[in-house]
Amino acid sequence: xxxxxxxxxxxxxxxxxxxxxxxxxxxxxxxxxxxxxxxxxxxxxxxxxxxxxxxxxxxxxxxxxxxxxxxxxxxxxxxxxxxxxxxxxxxxxxxxxxxxxxxxxxxxxxxxxxxxxxxxxxxxxxxxxxxxxxxxxxxxxxxxxxxxxxxxxxxxxxxxxxxxxxxxxxxxxxxxxxxxxxxxxxxxxxxxxxxxxxxxxxxxxxxxxxxxxxxxxxxxxxxxxxxxxxxxxxxxxxxxxxxxxxxxxxxxxxxxxxxxxxxxxxxxxxxxxxxxxxxxxxxxxxxxxxx
Amino acid sequence: xxxxxxxxxxxxxxxxxxxxxxxxxxxxxxxxxxxxxxxxxxxxxxxxxxxxxxxxxxxxxxxxxxxxxxxxxxxxxxxxxxxxxxxxxxxxxxxxxxxxxxxxxxxxxxxxxxxxxxxxxxxxxxxxxxxxxxxxxxxxxxxxxxxxxxxxxxxxxxxxxxxxxxxxxxxxxxxxxxxxxxxxxxxxxxxxxxxxxxxxxxxxxxxxxxxxxxxxxxxxxxxxxxxxxxxxxxxxxxxxxxxxxxxxxxxxxxxxxxxxxxxxxxxxxxxxxxxxxxxxxxxxxxxxxxxxxxxxxxxxxxxxxxxxxxxxxxxxxxxxxxxxxxxxxxxxxxxxxxxxxxxxxxxxxxxxxxxxxxxxxxxxxxxxxxxxxxxxxxxxxxxxxxxxxxxxxxxxxxxxxxxxxxxxxxxxxxxxxxxxxxxxxxxxxxxxxxxxxxxxxxxxxxxxxxxxxxxxxxxxxxxxxxxxxxxxxxxxxxxxxxxxxxxxxxxxxxxxxxxxxxxxxxxxxxxxxxxxxxxxxxxxxxxxxx
Numbered sequence: 028x029x030x031x032x033x034x035x036x037x038x039x040x041x042x043x044x045x046x047x048x049x050x051x052x053x054x055x056x057x058x059x060x061x062x063x064x065x066x067x068x069x070x071x072x073x074x075x076x077x078x079x080x081x082x083x084x085x086x087x088x089x090x091x092x093x094x095x096x097x098x099x100x101x102x103x104x105x106x107x108x109x110x111x112x113x114x115x116x117x118x119x120x121x122x123x124x125x126x127x128x129x130x131x132x133x134x135x136x137x138x139x140x141x142x143x144x145x146x147x148x149x150x151x152x153x154x155x156x157x158x159x160x161x162x163x164x165x166x167x168x169x170x171x172x173x174x175x176x177x178x179x180x181x182x183x184x185x186x187x188x189x190x191x192x193x194x195x196x197x198x199x200x201x202x203x204x205x206x207x208x209x210x211x212x213x214x215x216x217x218x219x220x221x222x223x224x225x226x227x228x229x230x231x232x233x234x235x236x237x238x239x240x241x242x243x244x245x246x247x248x249x250x251x252x253x254x255x256x257x258x259x260x261x262x263x264x265x266x267x268x269x270x271x272x273x274x275x276x277x278x279x280x281x282x283x284x285x286x287x288x289x290x291x292x293x294x295x296x297x298x299x300x301x302x303x304x305x306x307x308x309x310x311x312x313x314x315x316x317x318x
Numbered sequence: 319x320x321x322x323x324x325x326x327x328x329x330x331x332x333x334x335x336x337x338x339x340x341x342x343x344x345x346x347x348x349x350x351x352x353x354x355x356x357x358x359x360x361x362x363x364x365x366x367x368x369x370x371x372x373x374x375x376x377x378x379x380x381x382x383x384x385x386x387x388x389x390x391x392x393x394x395x396x397x398x399x400x401x402x403x404x405x406x407x408x409x410x411x412x413x414x415x416x417x418x419x420x421x422x423x424x425x426x427x428x429x430x431x432x433x434x435x436x437x438x439x440x441x442x443x444x445x446x447x448x449x450x451x452x453x454x455x456x457x458x459x460x461x462x463x464x465x466x467x468x469x470x471x472x473x474x475x476x477x478x479x480x481x482x483x484x485x486x487x488x489x490x491x492x493x494x495x496x497x498x499x500x501x502x503x504x505x506x507x508x509x510x511x512x513x514x515x516x517x518x519x520x521x522x523x524x525x526x527x528x529x530x531x532x533x534x535x536x537x538x539x540x541x542x543x544x545x546x547x548x549x550x551x552x553x554x555x556x557x558x559x560x561x562x563x564x565x566x567x568x569x570x571x572x573x574x575x576x577x578x579x580x581x582x583x584x585x586x587x588x589x590x591x592x593x594x595x596x597x598x599x600x601x602x603x604x605x606x607x608x609x610x611x612x613x614x615x616x617x618x619x620x621x622x623x624x625x626x627x628x629x630x631x632x633x634x635x636x637x638x639x640x641x642x643x644x645x646x647x648x649x650x651x652x653x654x655x656x657x658x659x660x661x662x663x664x665x666x667x668x669x670x671x672x673x674x675x676x677x678x679x680x681x682x683x684x685x686x687x688x689x690x691x692x693x694x695x696x697x698x699x700x701x702x703x704x705x706x707x708x709x710x711x712x713x714x715x716x717x718x719x720x721x722x723x724x725x726x727x728x729x730x731x732x733x734x735x736x737x738x739x740x741x742x743x744x745x746x747x748x749x750x751x752x753x754x755x756x757x758x759x760x761x762x763x764x765x766x767x768x769x770x771x772x773x774x775x776x777x778x779x780x781x782x783x784x785x786x787x788x789x790x791x792x793x794x795x796x797x798x799x800x801x802x803x804x805x806x807x808x809x810x811x812x813x814x815x816x817x818x819x820x821x822x823x824x825x826x827x828x829x830x831x832x833x834x835x836x837x838x839x840x841x842x843x844x845x846x847x848x
Contacts, residue, residue, distance in 0.1 A: 171451060189444045191444070
């Protein structure tokens with residue numbers, strides 16, 4: 028039972044890293060559906076770097092770096108060129124899927140390094156994830172930078188006349204989002220599942236993306252959702268443990284997505300909106316052109 | 319991507335520029351401002367403009383006279399091709415609004431520049447130097463409240479902007495500009511969304527600002543009486559040039575309008591006496607909800623007869639919009655019924671209503687009233703596609719529709735290169751003429767005109783109003799929804815002031831008084847002891 032919970036929390040921390048990055052990204056108005064691709068890149072290149080150098084630190088740095096680069100790429104397409112953000116994101120996913128399969132294939136197999144240490148049985152990254160949640164919440168709701176990010180995501184034209192560079196804030200956010208996803212991928216490949224295999228991420232990027240919508244763009248709810256999704260994922264690996272004979276693991280894996288859709292239906296309902304106002308950043312997914 | 323702004327000398331000097339300001343001193347001096355748009359249109363042609371500390375100096379002009387361009391140049395949204403701007407004698411160049419703000423220029427936009435999801439305080443802080451690092455909300459709130467009190471503004475800093483009325487949003491924008499340290503305040507159509515009461519209050523606040531040696535520059539298209547009551551001086555623009563500079567004490571509404579339009583304008587439209595005929599529409603206890611799901615129209619009843627104009631007066635958001643949409647079937651009636659020439663049409667479709675002889679001109683001209691990328695012919699077709707004269711078993715008679723469009727262009731004096739250009743190329747006034755023209759050319763028995771003259775210049779306004787009176791002369795019933803009391807009073811046979819979803823009273827035109835109706839739409843009628 029305890030290992031089950033620990034594994035769930037460790038899955039949650041990876042969802043949290045990637046989800047937090049995407050949350051900041053979307054708060055600034057940029058939708059990046061290519062999360063899975065960036066995570067795959069972070070995981071694969073981080074894995075290869077750590078395996079060839081024998082150094083974990085280099086592996087994580089490579090994950091952060093490739094994440095930042097892909098974030099920048101998505102930013103270039105969606106901010107500077109004004110391309111449809113879904114198309115750009117999808118491109119990054121397909122690119123990541125193909126490229127990492129090609130690059131990673133020769134490295135198929137286990138990492139072969141000593142396992143990273145734990146604190147109270149849980150990975151130190153879990154504590155880092157909790158700190159990041161509080162940090163992102165604090166920056167978004169209590170600081171001037173956060174106000175700028177949120178304004179750019181709601182009404183970029185208003186931010187612009189208030190003297191804020193929409194381009195700069197959006198680039199910052201999209202690069203931050205990329206770094207967090209790349210890092211999440213590296214943590215996955217170097218700690219959670221240190222065995223490279225074809226498509227070994229199994230859609231975790233999409234779960235993290237769904238998580239952002241589930242969270243209604245609130246970092247605390249995002250963390251709660253990450254833990255919930257982590258538990259559901261572990262359950263999906265071994266449903267017999269709790270519900271003998273009840274549906275296959277593939278059915279269980281859909282549960283996070285079904286829950287996300289239910290949340291989306293809820294927050295789009297008239298009832299919810301008349302009570303709580305719109306929670307979705309108003310300018311999400313819309314390119315901004317200076318007047 | 320990451321453009322770093324190189325700060326040149328004159329802009330960094332801003333710190334002390336506003337010290338020791340004397341009333342009467344020239345604070346802003348624009349000389350020879352010229353702006354040419356691609357295609358050779360001269361939007362501003364050597365405009366000179368000066369404002370002194372403590373002065374209210376209105377800029378008046380029709381749509382297309384170059385007001386917006388001038389305003390954008392003064393606020394750094396556009397760069398002039400020629401000309402210089404001096405602030406307190408210092409030559410400046412504004413590359414962005416930020417530069418202008420730093421030099422003490424504040425702007426209150428007609429289309430509000432506020433983030434609806436944020437609180438008033440967050441909006442005020444946005445872009446303010448105090449928003450660096452961790453936000454000091456409490457401190458800023460106290461300062462904002464003190465500022466608001468100084469100028470007599472009522473403001474709730476913690477309210478979210480989407481919950482505010484238009485008037486409250488404007489107050490938030492003014493306070494934002496003042497808190498940012500504006501010494502010259504540009505106001506774009508400051509009174510267009512306000513009730514008479516709110517207008518009076520704004521004028522008082524502006525008085526206080528001039529005592530503090532602020533320069534105030536309202537830009538105005540219509541509402542000429544406001545120009546006279548608000549400002550000491552007025553500069554009139556026409557076709558990109560300054561045509562006149564006047565002291566308002568020495569001028570009249572008539573003169574202003576004439577200079578602005580370039581020809582005499584008839585202010586009191588001649589309303590022919592008409593004997594009203596049969597009832598066209600009877601509305602009984604009609605109710606409807608708004609988009610937020612709240613009851614916005616509450617048991618409204620009235621009757622309009624042939625040859626009558628019913629003027630529905632009120633401030634935006636008091637149910638007039640819901641009334642118009644429910645009458646035309648665009649919104650579900652939650653109670654009551656609508657009789658059109660005796661027939662119950664409460665559940666009838668929009669298409670049925672068109673065919674029965676109803677017509678609607680929406681207030682959202684580019685979202686609901688037209689399809690911007692479609693040609694004039696296609697847009698006119700939107701009101702005719704179901705008409706047997708032009709629809710032969712599913713085949714549209716485009717030849718006939720083109721002729722029809724040409725007639726509309728002709729009769730409604732639409733300025734356009736031809737009927738085949740996309741309708742988005744037309745100016746606001748011409749677009750509205752097409753929208754009104756295609757409805758009136760059907761000779762409808764009932765016209766619902768939702769804010770027909772909103773945002774139009776004096777010339778187009780007069781035209782639209784005259785056309786509505788013509789429809790009345792031809793025995794049509796007209797429901798005129800308007801936020802402009804003068805318009806309602808001059809056109810209507812009956813006036814229905816609305817407040818919070820209810821019609822406060824039905825007043826015949828002979829007995830209508832502006833101040834009484836002004837109080838009614840502001841919700842003060844009960845306090846006057848009825």
